[in-house]
Amino acid sequence: MNNNKNNLANLFLYLFYLGFLVSVAGGFRAISSIAIGLILVTSFIKNKTETGSWFNPGLRNKYVIACSLFFLLQIIPLAYTNDFLSAWQHVQVKSALLFIPLCFYGCSYINKTRFNSLMTAYVYMLAIMLTWCLGVSFIKYHFQQADITVFFYHDLARDLGYHAVHFSIFVFAGLIYLLQIATGGRHLVNRTIHFLLIAYFIGGILLLSSKLVIIFMLACLVFYFFILLQKNLHTKWAIAIVAITGILFCSSILFTKNPINRRFADLMHGNIGVIQQTSFSPANYFNGVQFRLLQWRFVKEIMQENKAWLFGVTPAKAQSLLNQKYLSTHMYTGEPGSARHGYLGYNTHNQFLEALLQTGIIGLICFMAICFEMIKITVQQKSRMLTALVTLLLAYALFESVLETQYGLVFFIFLPLFFARPNSREPTGKTAPSTE
Numbered sequence: 001m002n003n004n005k006n007n008l009a010n011l012f013l014y015l016f017y018l019g020f021l022v023s024v025a026g027g028f029r030a031i032s033s034i035a036i037g038l039i040l041v042t043s044f045i046k047n048k049t050e051t052g053s054w055f056n057p058g059l060r061n062k063y064v065i066a067c068s069l070f071f072l073l074q075i076i077p078l079a080y081t082n083d084f085l086s087a088w089q090h091v092q093v094k095s096a097l098l099f100i101p102l103c104f105y106g107c108s109y110i111n112k113t114r115f116n117s118l119m120t121a122y123v124y125m126l127a128i129m130l131t132w133c134l135g136v137s138f139i140k141y142h143f144q145q146a147d148i149t150v151f152f153y154h155d156l157a158r159d160l161g162y163h164a165v166h167f168s169i170f171v172f173a174g175l176i177y178l179l180q181i182a183t184g185g186r187h188l189v190n191r192t193i194h195f196l197l198i199a200y201f202i203g204g205i206l207l208l209s210s211k212l213v214i215i216f217m218l219a220c221l222v223f224y225f226f227i228l229l230q231k232n233l234h235t236k237w238a239i240a241i242v243a244i245t246g247i248l249f250c251s252s253i254l255f256t257k258n259p260i261n262r263r264f265a266d267l268m269h270g271n272i273g274v275i276q277q278t279s280f281s282p283a284n285y286f287n288g289v290q291f292r293l294l295q296w297r298f299v300k301e302i303m304q305e306n307k308a309w310l311f312g313v314t315p316a317k318a319q320s321l322l323n324q325k326y327l328s329t330h331m332y333t334g335e336p337g338s339a340r341h342g343y344l345g346y347n348t349h350n351q352f353l354e355a356l357l358q359t360g361i362i363g364l365i366c367f368m369a370i371c372f373e374m375i376k377i378t379v380q381q382k383s384r385m386l387t388a389l390v391t392l393l394l395a396y397a398l399f400e401s402v403l404e405t406q407y408g409l410v411f412f413i414f415l416p417l418f419f420a421r422p423n424s425r426e427p428t429g430k431t432a433p434s435t436e
Contacts, residue, residue: 009046013109016042017118024414025125025170027160029406036099043106050107058105063377066369067413071097073359073366077314087316094315096409104417115421116181120188123174127197130171130204133160153209165400166407168208172217173389173415175201179224180385212399216392223384282332282342292399295348298325299357312360319347322357347401354401371397377420386419 020035022028047056058064074094081087104110136159140146149155157164178198181187187194205217274284275294286294302321303309313321323344326333332342348354355367371394378390393402393412402408 005049006046009042009049010109012042013039013046014114014118017110017114018121021118021122022125024407024410025122026129027162027167027407029161032406032410036096036103039103040099040106043103043109046109047107056105056107058108059102061101061105063370063373063417064101064105066366066373067097067101070355070359070363070366070370071095073363074315077316081314081316083316087314090315093406093409094403096406096413097403100409100413101417110418110421112421115418119174119177123178123188123197126171126174127200129160130200133157134207152207156207162407163405164208165210165213165396166405166411168205168210168213169392169396169411171201171204171208172213172392173411173419175205175217176220176385176388179220183224183227212396213392216388216395220388223388227384278329280329280331282330284331286331288399291346292349295322295350295353298322299348299353301325302357303360308360310360310362312356312358312363315358318354318358319345322347347404349400351397351400351402351404354404367403374416377416381420383419386416389419390416 016035016038020032020039023031023035044054048054071094074091074097078084078087078091133156134151137146137150137156140150141148154164157167160167175198178188178194178201182194182198188197202217202221205213272290272293274280274286275290275297302313302325306313306321312318326343326346333344334340334342348357351367352364356364359366374390374394378386393416396402397412400408402412
């Protein structure tokens with residue numbers, strides 16, 4: 001009877017994980033939230049069936065503890081905030097900090113076979129959604145006389161409801177999976193389709209125009225190319241041709257005039273010293289580097305003015321205090337009566353700064369503990385895929401407030417744990433062999 005219950009729990013977990021990954025690739029947020037809840041409940045039921053206890057010993061993992069403590073800091077301000085609705089909405093978004101780790105450590109489920117099966121479905125769904133984005137952009141360009149920019153950056157992912165950089169990170173996860181299994185001599189369906197998917201994802205990442213993801217993609221292509229040179233695989237020349245072609249194509253894009261190149265060139269212009277001005281003009285333009293450096297100054301001023309270094313200004317007040325800084329320094333804040341809000345609503349664009357601003361030094365320490373445990377898991381796993389992914393995510397956390405959106409939380413918390421397969425155990429209790 002227990003075996004039947006366990007098999008049923010495994011079936012449901014597979015379906016729920018599959019639903020979650022497909023909904024993430026497709027941008028179906030409601031389904032993603034429901035799937036996480038179902039995975040969590042089923043994980044506890046499975047552990048109860050297998051061990052007789054609701055709570056798996058893995059829940060004492062330091063990563064789970066760090067995430068739980070950071071989530072607790074989001075809840076505490078509910079007791080004294082003046083804006084309970086905003087604080088509660090913030091807690092709802094951040095709840096993934098607690099629920100996602102519990103899904104993985106609540107029972108032993110993800111192993112090598114299930115991981116590969118789920119990733120295959122994930123890759124196909126990414127290809128479908130990328131094709132849908134390109135199709136919508138083509139319709140706009142050909143039939144609605146839209147500008148060529150509809151094929152790039154936020155315009156490309158807008159109708160999917162995605163932030164372009166977030167979507168490019170999900171595509172990057174699919175790309176490194178395809179590269180990794182190719183170096184092991186395995187392919188999805190056949191060699192031709194596999195290499196076409198690799199090339200397609202490379203092109204998709206270029207069109208989505210995330211500078212950071214493009215740099216990491218180039219680094220991975222170079223890395224896997226050199227790995228292949230050391231292997232005696234009958235497919236190595238085919239993979240090498242794809243890698244070299246991808247590198248040369250990316251390089252030509254970056255060094256010629258086009259929408260992608262302009263995003264990189266924008267960083268090279270602008271005087272860094274302008275951020276020291278006490279006042280600006282609405283006409284002032286700040287590139288990515290200038291704006292992020294300006295956030296360091298604003299956060300320091302806010303923390304000093306509110307004497308909030310230890311516990312922060314609370315998540316509910318953080319954005320309003322930043323908005324006050326934009327207004328008081330006369331930065332561009334949109335046009336009255338229009339949908340344009342300028343810099344109003346822009347967060348710190350740095351998760352370390354955001355954690356400090358919202359929850360003080362204590363919150364910053366908790367977030368750094370999460371990052372440290374991610375690095376620790378990566379070192380223990382010795383996985384190329386996980387190393388590439390975690391390095392990208394930690395770098396991204398320096399440039400964006402990654403935990404302030406639902407899908408930011410998903411790729412920062414879910415993907416590393418999924419790629420690490422922390423509970424990958426064989427029936428004997430021994431660790432399952434690595435996929436690499």
